Amino acid sequence: MVHSPDFDDDEILPEYLFRNFEEMPPIEQAALKLCKGKVLDVGCGAGSHALYLQNSEKLEVKAIDTSPRAIEITKKRGIYSAACINFFELENEKFDSMLFLMNGSGIIGKLENIPRFFKKCREILKETGKILMDSSDLVYLFDEKPAEHPYYGELQFSLSYKGESSSTFDWLYIDEEMLKFYAAKNKFSCKIVKRGEHFDYLAQLKPL
Template identity: 30%
Template sequence: MHEPLPHLPPTSGDAIGHLLTRAWNVQGSPGQVFEIIERSDGFTGVCDAAEYFAPYEQWPERERELLALCRGSVLDVGCGAGRHLLYLQHKGHTVLGVDSSPGAIEVCEKQSIPARLGTAQALPCEDGIFDTLLALGANLGLLGGREEASVTLQEWARVAAPGAQVLATGRDPYASKGPIHSTYHQANRDAGRMAGQLRIRIRSGALASPYFDYLYTSLAELADLVADSPWALGHTIVNPHGGYGVVLNLKD
């Protein structure tokens, strides 16, 4: 009788970069490469990686509405494959992307998009030079958590020019109904975390990223996080499915 095959864990590595490289190699064709998002309670979601390369016409309406407000030099925090920067570059903006994934940086460079390795809390940029910061694709999640958000918002203000703005999208965690999500929210509260403070990792093939925190907040929770920061909550765009867009304006 044959011995059963061992159950092998995924290899830890740059799963996001691996995913984007695979999608780039098929030119972002839909249905070819899929991103698996694994939450710490075992819940998983699947997204078509072609979305990272989708043209402007296919972007959510709230992203297009926010990008119409873009001005001056632009920093994209968590730029991924760089689709927003590619569009803005063609519009004449000076742009820079920052991402923690070496593979994402390589994919940006293949498209002649300037990008650097860094994180939302440690931007590889000089002080006071960007007129617009982007955190689209629900990248308000990069605020991480209550304490992390304070550090992150200060860092975004450090690189912002006077009168700068953040154009960002997020997701209300309470729009996800059902006992699986409500139980996860309560477990977070019991641990002293925000309800929508997800602990997730990205899977691509046999690779898995390290787990990291990614924050979903209601608009009321976001307003509370921003209140004591260098930013003021401005224009908001809400859709009925829980997604939203916001403008944060740098305080005088």
């Protein structure tokens, strides 16, 4: 169960986290097809994206998540390289592609963290590398234009499952124009490569 002070509780079926490529939304499929070289899968969860890239695309993949149990599952599913580590703590590695899926912008938390996010990306992304990240514009939830402060895409969530609960965490949904603004400000290009049917989109970002 997904809990938020701003919305009713939502349910994620466990099998959704173990889906294969054919069961994934078109935006996720497009992102996986754009991956090249050495790939970092950030917030890998049960490892479905990494598993496809490793086994079907024959790419070198490192899957990371802050959940020890998620990493345990990815290893049991056959991911060769998986680590329980925060994205912002990665060091001494370089990647050709970095994957942030399932509203991957969420790990940024708040708009104020975006400079730190791009700084870390620049540190571990090869000069010719790319970031593939999806998000959603939550403007559709409002009857009138939301106030600028706080930004309407800054939310808080917690998770619960079979009597266990997570702590509350920040999660950022960012609209296309806001992402393009901050990308340019931090010297990254931003191209929208695919849009979904529900205000969601896939962005490709490259260092300038």
